[in-house]
Amino acid sequence: MADFSPPDSAVTHLPFRRRRAIPGFGLTLGITLSYLSLIVLIPLAGVFVKASGLGFEGLLHTLGSPRVLASLKLTFGSALVAALFNAFFGLLIAWVFVRYCFPGKRIFDAFIDLPFALPTAVAGIALTSLYGPNGWIGSLLSPLGIQVAYSPLGVIVAMTFISLPFVVRTVEPVLAEAERELEEAAATLGAGRWVTIRRVIFPTVLPALLTGAALAFARAVGEYGSIIFIAGNIPMVSEITPLLIIIKLEEFDYAGATAIAAAMLTLSFVLLLAVNILQAWTRRSARR
Amino acid sequence: MSILEDKSLQDPPAIPAIFHGGPLIQTNAAITEPAWVRWLLIAIALGFLSLFLLLPLAAVFTEALRDGFGTYLTALKEPDAYSALKLTLLAAAIAVPLNLVFGVAAAWCISKFEFRGKQLLISLIDLPFSVSPVVAGLVYVLIFGAQGWAGSWFAEHDIKVIFAVPGIALATIFVTFPFIARELIPLMQEQGTDDEQAALTLGATGFKTFWRVTLPNIKWGLLYGVLLCNARAFGEFGAVSVVSGHIRGQTNTLPLHIEILYNEYAFAAAFAVASLLAGLALITLLLKSLLEWRYADQLAASRRH
Amino acid sequence: MDITIKNVRKTFADFPALTGVDLHIESGELIALLGPSGSGKTTLLRALAGLEPIDAGQILFGATDATNLSVQARKVGFVFQHYALFKHMTVAENIAFSLSVREGKTRPTSAEQKRRASELLELVQLKGLEKRYPAQLSGGQKQRVALARALAIEPRVLLLDEPFGALDAKVRKDLRRWLRELHDKTGVTTVFVTHDQEEALELADRVVVMSRGRIEQVGTTAEVYEQPATPFVFDFLGSVNLLAGEVQNGKLRLNGLSLPTDSQLSGPVDVYVRPHDLRLVEQTSDGLDARIISVQRTGPLVKAVAALAHDASKMDIELGHLDPMALALKPGTAVRLLPVSFGLFARTPHAEVQTLPDVVPNAVPEQRGDRARA
Numbered sequence: 001m002a003d004f005s006p007p008d009s010a011v012t013h014l015p016f017r018r019r020r021a022i023p024g025f026g027l028t029l030g031i032t033l034s035y036l037s038l039i040v041l042i043p044l045a046g047v048f049v050k051a052s053g054l055g056f057e058g059l060l061h062t063l064g065s066p067r068v069l070a071s072l073k074l075t076f077g078s079a080l081v082a083a084l085f086n087a088f089f090g091l092l093i094a095w096v097f098v099r100y101c102f103p104g105k106r107i108f109d110a111f112i113d114l115p116f117a118l119p120t121a122v123a124g125i126a127l128t129s130l131y132g133p134n135g136w137i138g139s140l141l142s143p144l145g146i147q148v149a150y151s152p153l154g155v156i157v158a159m160t161f162i163s164l165p166f167v168v169r170t171v172e173p174v175l176a177e178a179e180r181e182l183e184e185a186a187a188t189l190g191a192g193r194w195v196t197i198r199r200v201i202f203p204t205v206l207p208a209l210l211t212g213a214a215l216a217f218a219r220a221v222g223e224y225g226s227i228i229f230i231a232g233n234i235p236m237v238s239e240i241t242p243l244l245i246i247i248k249l250e251e252f253d254y255a256g257a258t259a260i261a262a263a264m265l266t267l268s269f270v271l272l273l274a275v276n277i278l279q280a281w282t283r284r285s286a287r288r
Numbered sequence: 289m290s291i292l293e294d295k296s297l298q299d300p301p302a303i304p305a306i307f308h309g310g311p312l313i314q315t316n317a318a319i320t321e322p323a324w325v326r327w328l329l330i331a332i333a334l335g336f337l338s339l340f341l342l343l344p345l346a347a348v349f350t351e352a353l354r355d356g357f358g359t360y361l362t363a364l365k366e367p368d369a370y371s372a373l374k375l376t377l378l379a380a381a382i383a384v385p386l387n388l389v390f391g392v393a394a395a396w397c398i399s400k401f402e403f404r405g406k407q408l409l410i411s412l413i414d415l416p417f418s419v420s421p422v423v424a425g426l427v428y429v430l431i432f433g434a435q436g437w438a439g440s441w442f443a444e445h446d447i448k449v450i451f452a453v454p455g456i457a458l459a460t461i462f463v464t465f466p467f468i469a470r471e472l473i474p475l476m477q478e479q480g481t482d483d484e485q486a487a488l489t490l491g492a493t494g495f496k497t498f499w500r501v502t503l504p505n506i507k508w509g510l511l512y513g514v515l516l517c518n519a520r521a522f523g524e525f526g527a528v529s530v531v532s533g534h535i536r537g538q539t540n541t542l543p544l545h546i547e548i549l550y551n552e553y554a555f556a557a558a559f560a561v562a563s564l565l566a567g568l569a570l571i572t573l574l575l576k577s578l579l580e581w582r583y584a585d586q587l588a589a590s591r592r593h
Numbered sequence: 594m595d596i597t598i599k600n601v602r603k604t605f606a607d608f609p610a611l612t613g614v615d616l617h618i619e620s621g622e623l624i625a626l627l628g629p630s631g632s633g634k635t636t637l638l639r640a641l642a643g644l645e646p647i648d649a650g651q652i653l654f655g656a657t658d659a660t661n662l663s664v665q666a667r668k669v670g671f672v673f674q675h676y677a678l679f680k681h682m683t684v685a686e687n688i689a690f691s692l693s694v695r696e697g698k699t700r701p702t703s704a705e706q707k708r709r710a711s712e713l714l715e716l717v718q719l720k721g722l723e724k725r726y727p728a729q730l731s732g733g734q735k736q737r738v739a740l741a742r743a744l745a746i747e748p749r750v751l752l753l754d755e756p757f758g759a760l761d762a763k764v765r766k767d768l769r770r771w772l773r774e775l776h777d778k779t780g781v782t783t784v785f786v787t788h789d790q791e792e793a794l795e796l797a798d799r800v801v802v803m804s805r806g807r808i809e810q811v812g813t814t815a816e817v818y819e820q821p822a823t824p825f826v827f828d829f830l831g832s833v834n835l836l837a838g839e840v841q842n843g844k845l846r847l848n849g850l851s852l853p854t855d856s857q858l859s860g861p862v863d864v865y866v867r868p869h870d871l872r873l874v875e876q877t878s879d880g881l882d883a884r885i886i887s888v889q890r891t892g893p894l895v896k897a898v899a900a901l902a903h904d905a906s907k908m909d910i911e912l913g914h915l916d917p918m919a920l921a922l923k924p925g926t927a928v929r930l931l932p933v934s935f936g937l938f939a940r941t942p943h944a945e946v947q948t949l950p951d952v953v954p955n956a957v958p959e960q961r962g963d964r965a966r967a
Contacts (some may be wrong), residue, residue, distance in 0.1 A: 022484050023494030028397035028883035032409070035390045039461055040416055043427035046437070050430055090338050094313065096333040100326055108334060110577040114341045116516070117569040117576075119523025120561040121543035126344035127551050129559075136343065139563055161340055175588070181677035184644050186662040188671040189746055193321055201695070203681040222420030225525030225543065229550065230460035242358040246530060254435060261423045268418040275418075276411055 044265060051262035054255050061186070062259035068244060072263075074152055075241040079220035079229055082159035087213040090167025097168075098175045112169070115162050120225025127158055128230045150232030155240060158227045159220035166219065167212035174208040174282070175201075207282035211275060218271040220263070316428065342555065348566045350444065351559035363549075363557035364564065372538045372561075374547035379461040379528070379541060380521035387517055391468030392510070396498070401475035410473065416465040424462045425530025428455055453535030456541065459527035464517045471513030472506060474588040479505055501589040508583040523565060594655050594749040594782050595620040596641065600842070601634055601650035603806075608635040611647070612806040618784065621778050626786045629829065633806040634786045638752050641784065642671045654749055668741030670781075674755040676735045678727040684738050685710040686721035691746040713741040716775070733764040738770075753785035757792060769796055790830050792811070794818060802826050824886035824938050827865045834871065834908045836864040836901075840937065848903045850879055856937045865936040868896070868911040872931045873918040880929035883908060888922045895919040899928060 005215035051059065062068060096102075097109055115123065131138045138149055148154050178201060186196040218286060224242040231238040248257035320326070353360055363369065394413060398406060406514065418423065418478055432437050432449035449455045483505065487497040503510075527545040532539040542565055549558035579587065596618040603611040611633045618624050626634035639645035641652060643664040652660050654807040678687050686693075689706040701709065707723075714720050717737040727735060733861055735754065745750060756772065757765040773865055776783050787793050793800045802809045802817055802825075810822040822825040840848045840859050845852045847864065856862075874880045882902035889896045897910045908930065912919040921928065 020496075021488065022400050022481055023488075024498070025397055025401050025403075025513075028393040029401075029403070031390065031393035032397055035386075035393075036409075036412060039458070039465060041412070042461075043431055044415075044419070046430055047423070047427055066460045092329060093333045093337065093663060096329050099320070100330055102330050102334075104334075105490045106577070106581075108337055110573050111341050112344065113573060113576065114569065117519045117523075117526060117572045118345075118571070119543050119562075121525045122348060122523070122565050122569070123344060125558055126347045126351075126561055126566075130344055130347050136347065137339075161344065164340060179675070179677060180319060181673045182679060184664075185671065185673055185677035186690070186694075187319060187666075187668060187741065188642055188644070189667045189694065190667060190668075191690070191694040193319075195694050196319075197841075199690075200679055203679075222418070222423070223526075224420065224422045224529070224549045226563075229547075239822075241506070242420050242526065245421065245422050245426055249429065249530065254433075257426055258430065260593045261426050265418055266424055267421070268415075268423075272411060274417060278517060 002274065011138040045260060046229070047261050047265055052253075054259055058255060059259050062256045064261055066208060067239070068260060069242070070236045071239050071241045071244050074155060074238065075221055077153040077215050078152060078159055078240075080157050082163055082220045083213045084218045085156075085160050086163055086167050087209060089173055090164070090212060090216075091209055094168045094171040094175055098172055099125060108153050115164050120223065121160060121229070123161055124158065124226035124229030127154075129224065131230065149230050149236070150238065151240050153278045154230035154233075155227055157236060158230050160224060162223050162226055163216035164218045166216040167209065170208045170212035170215065171205050173204050178204050207278055211278040211282055214271060214275045215280060218268065218275070221267065221271075301506060302339055323361045323531050344568075345566060347547045348559055348562050351555065352563040354559075355556040359556050360563075362561045363560035366557070368537050368540065369542075369557075369561055372540045372542045375453070375456065375562075376522055376541040376543075379456050379526060380455040380462045383464050384514060385518050386461055387464055387468050388510075388514060390465075391472055391513060394469045395472035395476045395506075396502075399479075400475050400481050413466050413469050413473075414460055419462075420528055421459075421524065421526030422462050425459050425527040428458050428462075428531055450538055451535065453539070455531035456539065459531045460521050460524055463524050463527050467517035468510065468513035471509050471516070471588060474508075474585075475501075475506055475509040478589060499551070505586070508579055508586040509588060512579050512587055515572055515575055515579070519586050522568055553581060595924075596750060596782065596784075597653040598637075598641075599651040601637070601640060601652065602648045602870060603633075603640060604648055609806050611640070613954040614650070614806075614808055616801060616808060617812065618782060618793075620782055620967070621780045622782055623773070623796065623798045624784045625793035625800045626784060626803060627788070627790060627793040627829075628798050628803035629788060629810075631805075632803040632805045634788075634801075637785045637803070637804075638754055642669045642752050643667045643748065648901070651827055668749050670740075670746060670748030670751040672736075672739045672751070672753040672756055674758055676727075676739040676759075676905055677769065678735055678739060678742070680727055682726075682952060683723065684714070684719070684725050684727070684730070687727070687738060688745050690742065691867050708915055710741075710746060713745055714780050716744070717830075718771075724943045731764075732760045740775075744781075748781060751781045751783040753783070755787060756785050757787075757789075761833070765792075772796065802829065804829070810924060812929075820892070821865075821936060824863065824865065824930055824936075826955070827936055830907060832868055834868065835868045836866065836932075837904075837938070837940075838862050838864040845935075845937065848881060848901075850881055850931075852932070852935075853949045854937065858937055858939055862937045864932070865938065866908075866932040866964050867934070868909040870932060870934040871908060871910050873921065873934050874931045876927075876929055878929065878931065880931040883928050883930050885922055885926050885928060886922055887924055890914065895922060897922045899930065901930075 054062075063072075093112070097105065097112075127136050129151055131141075131154060133139065133142050133147075133149070135149070138147075141148060146153070148157055182200055182204070183196055186200045191199070222242065224240070224246075227240055228243055231240060231242060231243075233239050243263060245257045245260050245264075248260065249253075321329075390535060394409075397403075398410060429450055430436050431438050432455060433441060434450075434452075435442070439450075447454075449458070483501050484497050486503040488494075492500065522541060524541075525547075528541055529547070532541065532544055534540060534544060534548065536548065543562060546558050546561050546565075549555075549561065595617075598616040600619075601611055601614045603609075607635040612903050614633070614637060620871060624795075626637060628634045636645055643659070643662060647660070650660070651658060654667070658853070665833075674893055675943060679690065681794050684689065692706045692709060695701070711720065711723060714723060717740055719737050719741070722734065727738070727807055730738065740753075757768055760768065762886070769792060780922045786798070792816075793898070797814065799811060799813055800817050801811050804825045810817050810826045812820075812822075817826060821830060827833050836847060838845050838861075839852065840846070840856055840862050843854060844854075845854045845856070845864065883899040884902065886898045886907070891912055894912050895914050897912075899908050899910055900906070901908060910922075910930070920928070
C-alpha cells in the first residue's frame with residue numbers, strides 16, 4: 001500500500017491546525033459549517049442548479065408571463081411603499097422613545113416587537129377582520145370609497161405591520177448614542193432646533209435608517225402568511241409573488257416555481273449585500 | 289480623607305440618562321423641542337402604534353370571544369386543534385435545541401477566534417432572514433419531494449420527509465436558523481476571551497471552561513435568543529405551509545389549522561386558536577421585556593433599552 | 594466684552610451645583626475656572642453659554658442682561674471637552690457651519706463661507722486641511738478645528754470646557770502656549786474650565802478656584818498660590834502639611850515653638866505649611882524635632898517624610914537637590930524643622946491632625962482664615 005503520509009512534517013503546521021490558546025476552534029467551526037451547509041447553503045444552491053437547468057428561455061418564459069410580472073410589480077411596489085412608510089414612522093417612533101418621557105412608555109416599547117412575536121397567520125386574520133368591510137376600520141373607510149381588504153392596499157397594510165419594528169430597532173441605539181454635545185455645539189453656533197435636527201442629527205442616523213428600511217423591505221418582499229388573508233389574491237391585481245410559487249407547486253409546475261424562487265433568492269442576496277454595506281457604513285460613521 | 293477623594297464631591301448624578309427618560313427635556317431648553325411639539329410627536333407615535341399594533345391584537349381576542357366563551361372552549365378542545373398543537377410543539381422541540389447547539393458553536397468560533405472569511409460566515413448565518421419562507425419551503429420540496437433529487441431514495445426506504453413531520457421540522461429549523469446565533473455572537477464578542485484564558489491558565493479543560501465560565505456569562509442572552517427562536521417556531525406559516533400537505537389531524541400546525549378554519553368560514557374557531565398563539569406572543573414579549581429590563585447588562589448592546 | 598455674574602444658583606435634582614456665584618470678568622481677560630469634579634465649574638461655564646438654564650441670579654454681557662437669552666442669541670464660542678465636531682462634515686464645513694445656518698440675507702455666499710473657513714484655519718495653523726474629515730485628524734488638530742469653528746461666529750466670549758483634558762502631555766503643553774498666544778492676538782474674553790492647577794496657573798490671567806458650587810477664591814496665579822484664602826484652596830493648589838497650633842497675643846505656639854504672626858485669630862488654629870516651606874535648621878536653632886522616615890529623589894527635588902517627635906504626625910518635606918541640607922536626609926536621622934511660611938485657619942470641628950478638613954459648604958467668613966508670613 002502506498003504511503004500517503006506527507007514527506008515533510010512542516011505540513012502539519014497548516015494555519016487550520018495552528019495551536020490556539022482557546023480550545024474548540026475545529027469542533028465549533030466544523031459544526032457551524034456543516035449545519036449551515038446542510039440546512040441553508042446546499043438546499044439554496046439546489047434552487048439555482050434546478051433553475052439553470054431550465055435555461056434562459058425557460059426562465060424568461062416563466063418570469064415574463066404577465067401574471068408573474070404583475071405579482072412582482074405588486075410585491076416590490078408594496079414592499080417599497082411599506083418600507084418608506086415605516087422609515088418615516090419608525091424614525092419618528094424611535095425619536096419619541098429615545099428622547100421623550102411619557103406615561104406607558106415601557107409598555108408601548110415592549111409592544112413595538114409584537115410583529116416579531118405574533119404569528120403571521122394570526123396577524124393576517126386580525127388585519128383582515130379589522131380592515132374588512134364590516135371591520136372596525138374597514139367600516140369607517142368604506143363610506144369614503146376606500147377599500148383596504150382584498151385589494152393592493154391590504155398588501156401594503158400587512159407588509160407595514162410585519163416590518164414595523166425594523167426601522168425603530170435599528171435607529172433607536174444610534175439615536176441614543178448620538179452625543180448630546182453635537183446638538184449643543186450646533187446651538188452655540190447659532191443653529192435653530194430644526195436646522196440642528198436636519199443638518200446634525202439626521203445625517204448621523206441616516207445609515208441606520210437606510211439599514212432598517214432595507215431590512216423592512218426584504219422582510220416585506222418575502223412575506224406570505226399575513227398577506228394572503230387580507231389580499232384577496234385576485235390574479236393580476238392582488239396576488240403576491242410568494243403565493244404564485246405555491247400555486248405553481250400545487251399545479252406540479254416545479255420548473256415554474258423554481259424559476260420564480262430563483263429570482264426572489266437573487267434579490268435576497270442583493271438585499272443582503274446592500275444591508276451589509278449599509279451596516280459597515282453605520283459602523284464606520286459611528287466610529288469616526 | 290482628602291477633599292479630592294470625597295465621593296460626595298463627585299460629578300452630579302443629574303445629567304439625566306437620556307434613555308430612561310427624562311428630565312433632560314425639562315432641564316435643557318437648548319437641545320429639545322417646545323412642549324407642544326413633543327406632545328404632538330408622542331401623540332403621533334402612540335397613535336400609529338395603537339392603530340397598527342394594539343388594534344389588531346384587540347381584534348383577535350374580540351373575535352375569538354364573539355360567540356361566547358363556550359364556543360371558544362369548544363374550538364380549542366377540538367381534536368384537530370389538539371393534534372395541531374402537539375405538532376407545533378414537536379416541531380419547536382426539534383428546531384430550537386438544534387439551533388441552540390448550532391448557535392453556541394457558531395458564536396464560540398466567531399467570537400473567540402480570528403480566521404479568514406469570518407464576516408462572510410456571519411452574513412451567511414443571517415441569510416435565512418432575508419429568504420422568503422415560501423422559498424425556504426420550496427427548497428426542501430425540490431430535494432425531498434416525489435420528483436426531488438433525494439426523493440426517490442427516501443421513497444424507496446419508505447421515509448416520508450415532505451408532507452410529514454421531518455419536513456415540517458426542517459422548514460421550521462430553516463426559518464428560525466439565525467435567532468440564537470445572532471443573539472450570542474455580538475454578546476460574546478463584547479465579552480472577549482479574557483475570562484476563558486484565565487480559566488484555562490487555572491487548569492480548567494475546554495469544556496469546563498465553557499460550562500463554568502462562558503455559559504454563566506451568556507445565559508440571559510441565550511435565553512433571549514431561545515425565546516425569539518421559539519416564538520418564530522410556533523408561528524411559522526409560509527415555509528411549513530409548503531411542506532406540510534395540510535393533512536388535517538396529521539400535518540397541520542396551529543397556524544395552518546387557523547388558515548383551514550378561516551377558509552371554512554369557521555371564524556370564531558379560527559380566532560379562538562389565533563388567540564392562543566397571540567397569548568403566547570404576549571408572554572414572549574413580556575419575558576423578553578423582563579430580560580431587557582432586568583438583565584440589560586448581560587444582553588448584547590443592541591438589546592439594552 | 595466684560596461679563597458680570599450675580600448670585601447665580603443652579604440645582605440638579607437635589608444636587609446643588611451652583612450655590613450663589615458672584616464674579617466679574619474684565620473684557621479681554623483670560624480666566625480659568627479651577628476645581629475638582631463636582632465643584633460646579635463646568636455648570637458655571639455652561640450657564641454662561643446658555644446651555645444650562647439657571648434657577649436664580651443674573652448674567653450680564655457688558656450692560657445687556659443675557660440671563661434669558663437663548664443659546665443661539667448669546668453669540669458665545671463654546672469649545673467642548675470632546676470637541677463635538679460634526680463627523681459627517683469636512684473641516685471646512687464644520688468651521689463654516691455657523692455661517693451656513695444664518696437666516697436669509699445675513700448668510701454669506703458659499704464662496705465667502707469658504708474664504709472665512711480658510712482664514713480661520715490659517716489662524717489656527719491648520720491650512721490645507723479643509724477637505725479632511727474629523728476622523729482623519731489628531732486630537733490636537735481636532736481641538737484647533739473646534740476652536741476655529743467657535744471663533745467663526747465672532748464670539749463676544751470664548752468658553753472652553755477642559756480644553757486640553759483629552760490630549761497627551763506633550764501636545765497639551767504646546768497647545769497651552771499656542772492658546773495663550775492666540776488669545777493675546779484676538780483679545781476675546783476667554784473663560785476655560787480645568788481641574789489641572791498647573792494648567793490654570795500657567796495660562797490664566799486670573800484663576801477662579803471653585804468647590805462645592807461656590808467660589809473659594811479669585812485672584813492672580815501668584816495670589817491663589819501664595820495666599821490661599823481657604824483651607825480648600827491651600828489643599829487643592831499643591832500639597833500641604835497640617836499642624837495643630839494656638840495663637841496667643843500675636844504669637845503662634847506650636848508645641849513650644851513660638852512664631853510671630855499678624856493673624857487676628859486667637860485660640861486653637863490649624864496651621865497649613867507647604868512641604869517646601871518647611872526648612873531644615875541646625876539643632877541649636879528653634880524648631881520642631883522630627884525623625885526622617887523615608888527619602889525619595891524625584892528629578893530636581895528631594896522629597897522626604899518626617900515624623901514629628903511630639904505627636905508622631907507625618908510631615909512632607911521638599912528640598913532642592915542642591916540644598917546642602919538635602920545631604921542630611923537619610924532615614925533615621927533626627928532633624929529640626931522650621932515653618933518659614935504658613936497659613937492659619939480657625940480650628941474646624943473636622944480638623945483632626947493628620948487629615949485635612951472637609952471644607953464646610955457655604956463657609957461663612959468667620960471660618961475663613963487669616964494668612965501670615967513669618
